[in-house]
Amino acid sequence: MRRLLLVLSLALVALIALAGYLDRAAVPSEVATGTDVAAAMSATADPGYARAEAPRAFEFPRDHGPHPEFRTEWWYLTGNLETATGRAFGYQLTFFRTALVPPDRRTSRASPWASDQLYMAHFALTDVAGDRHYAFERHSRGALGLAGAEAAPFHVWLDDWSLEGGDGPEPWPVTLSARAQDDEATDEIALQLVLEDAVLEDAGGRVLQGDQGYSRKGPEPGNASYYYSYPHLAARGTVEIAGETLAVAGGGWLDREWSTSALGTGLEGWDWFSLDLSDGRALMLFRLRREDGTRDPYDSGTWVTGPGESRRLAGDDFEIEVTDRWRSPDGAAEYPSGWRLRLPAEDLVLEVEPRVRDQELRLSVRYWEGAVEVRGTSHGTPVSGLGYVELTGYATGASIPR
Template sequence: MKSRTLLIILFLFVLLLPLALFLQPKVKEPPASFSVADALGGIVEPGFARATLPRTFTFPIDHGPHPRFRTEWWYFTGNLHTTSGRRFGYQLTFFRSALTPAPVSRTSRWGTNDIFMAHFTITDVQGKRFHSFERISRAALGLAGAGGIPLAIHLEDWSAVGFSGKSLDTELKASSEGKAIRLRLKADGPVMLNGDRGLSRKGREPGNASYYYSIPRLATSGTIRVDGEEFDVAGLSWLDREWGTTSLEQSQAGWDWFGLQLDDGRALMFYRLRQKDGSTDPVSAGTLLQVDGTMRSLAAADLQLEIGAWWRSPKSGSRYPAHWRIRLPSEGLDLEVVPLLADQELNATTVRYWEGAVVVRDVKSGSSRGSGYVELTGYDGMKR
C-alpha cells in the first residue's frame, strides 16, 4: 500500500523536506523525525493533480513517472535463495516528491522541481543481519531522475532500468558499504489493479487516494553481496507502484501492508489502515489475484487479521506486530505470517518504519504456503 507499503509506502516526504533539500547539495543522513501521516497528508499547494476517479492504465507508459502528482514511488521487494538454500530478502524503493505543481524556471544548474529518495535493504537470514541504507538527492546535474519507455530510474548509482519497452523487465542495481544487489526481474504474471480499477482510496475526503497497481510475480535472478561474499540467487520479486497527491487523513496513524506470493500461484495484497486510537479504518482494502489472472477486490470486512506477537526494537524502542494470522474464509485461506528476522526496522531513515521478508504457512498443517513482504508504518514512538 505504499501505501510497498505500500503500501506506500514507501515514500515519504513532508513539504519542508524537499524545500530543505533544495537549499543544499545533498543530505545523506537526515534525522528520523517525520511521520508517514505528515508525509502523505496535510494541505498541499493548489494545482497538483488528485486521484479522484478511476482511470485507464496504459502500459508501459504508466510504469514511468507522473509529474502532475506530488508523490509517487516504485517499490521492489523480494525473497531470494541460493542453490544451497541460503535465504535473503531485499528492498529497493525509489520515491519522487515534487516541489510545485509545474516546473519553475531557474537559472541555477542545481535547480529542479523534483526530489528523489531511495531505500535499499538486504535481509541476511542465515547471518541474522538486516542492512538498510538511504539516499536523497535533487533531480539535477544527473544526480537523480526517472523516465518512461523503457523504465529508467536512478539516484546516483542505485538504479532500476528496463531492458524491454513493452513489459516491466528490469535490472536493479544498488550498493553501499560492501552490501550490493544486481538483479534481473522479468514479469511472470499479470498486472494487478488495486482498489476500484486501480483507484485506491485511503480516506473519505475526495482525492485522499492514489493510483495503485502491483506486479506480484517477477521472476528474479542475479547476485547479492554481503560481508565480502557474493551469492548467486533466484526467487520472486514484487513491484508496488503508486502515485497521488494526498492519502492519509488526520485521524490515521499509518498502515500494516501485506504482499504475499502463495505457492499455489495466487497473490494477496492487503493494507490495514490504522486510526490513531488503534482501530482499523473501514477503508482498509486489498486484492486477491487468482491463478487465471482474475482479480477480486477485498473490503476490510472480507479479511480477518489477528496479531499473535509483538517485537520491541532495541534501537528505537518502538513496538511492532511480529506474527499474524490472516483468514479469508471465502477463499479457504487460513494463513500464519512470520518474519524471517524480527529486526527488519529501517531505523536511520528519514521516516522510521519496519519492512521485511516473511514466510507464509498454513495454520492447520503448518506447511509452507508461500512468502512475501510486510510493511509497518506509523509505529514510531509506540512504546506500549
C-alpha cells in the same frame, strides 16, 4: 495502498536539511514543518497538484514513468532470494519522487542544478542465516542526471542505484543494481538482479489494485492513489556480502503508486502485506490504523487467483490478528512481529512470521519492512509462501539519518 505518502513526505524534511541549497519557500508547508507520519500524509495539498479522484485508463509504457503533476510517487520492489545451497535473503529497493511545487507554479531557472523534483531511495538486504538486516538511504535532486525516472525505455535511478528495462508496454526484463557500504563493516553490500514477469500473458502479471487501479484510502475527494502491481516476478543474479559473491534466484513484487494527498484524517499508520503462495496465488492486504483504535472502512486488499484473475477485498473480507511483538533495540518503537490472516470466504488461514525479527529501517523515517515466511491452509490443504510486510507509524517522528 503501499507506501502511500509516508516515507516520501517525511523524508523530504531530511532532504531539505541535507540540501540547503534548495528554496525552502518552495517546500509545501505541511511537509516542511513537521515529522508526524499521518499528518504529513493527510495534510491538505496545494490545489495546483493533480489528485486521484476517480478511476482512469492506464497507458503503458507511459505509466511506468513519472507523473510530475502529482505530488508523490514510488517504484517499490521487494522479494526473497536463495542460493543453490538454501541460504536465504530478502531485498528491498525503492525509489520515491516528490514535487516541491505544483505544475502551475514551476518556472524555468538558468542553473543546471535547479529542479522542482526530489528523489529518495532505500536499499535494504536481509541476511536470514546471519540474522542481520542492512538498510541504506540516498537523496538527490532530479537534475544533472543525478536522479530521475523515464518511461520508455524504463529507467529509474538515484546515483548508481537503478532499475532499467525495455521500452514496450511491459518493461521486462528489468535489471536491478544497488551497492552500498555498511557503516559497521569494511565490506560492501551489493545486489545485481535480472527480473522477469513470471506470468506469460499479454499483460503479464500486472494487477490493478482497488477499483481498476483507483485505490481509496479515505472519504474525501483525493484520499486515494493510482496503484498497480506485478506480484509474480522471477529474479536471478548475485548478492555480495562479507566479501563473498553469491549466485541467487527467487522472486519479487513491484508496486507502482502515485498520489497527492492519499490519507484521510485520524490515522496513525498502516500495516501492509504482500504474500506469494506456493500454489501460485498471491495476496495483498493493508490495514489503516486509526488513532481511536476503531477499524477503518477503507482497509482493503486483492486476492490474485491466476493470470488476469483477481478479486478485490473489502476490510470485512479479511481478518488480521497479531500473534507476537518486537521492540526496536533503542526502545523507540514496538511492532507486531507475527500475524494470523484469515479470508473466511476462501477458507484461507495463514500464519505469517518475520524471517528476521529486526528488519527496521532506522533512516530519516523509521519503519519496519521485512521478509516473511507464510504457512497455513486453504480449504484444508497446506500452503506455504514468502512475502514482505510493511509497518508504519509505530515510531513517532523521524530518526537522525546515519
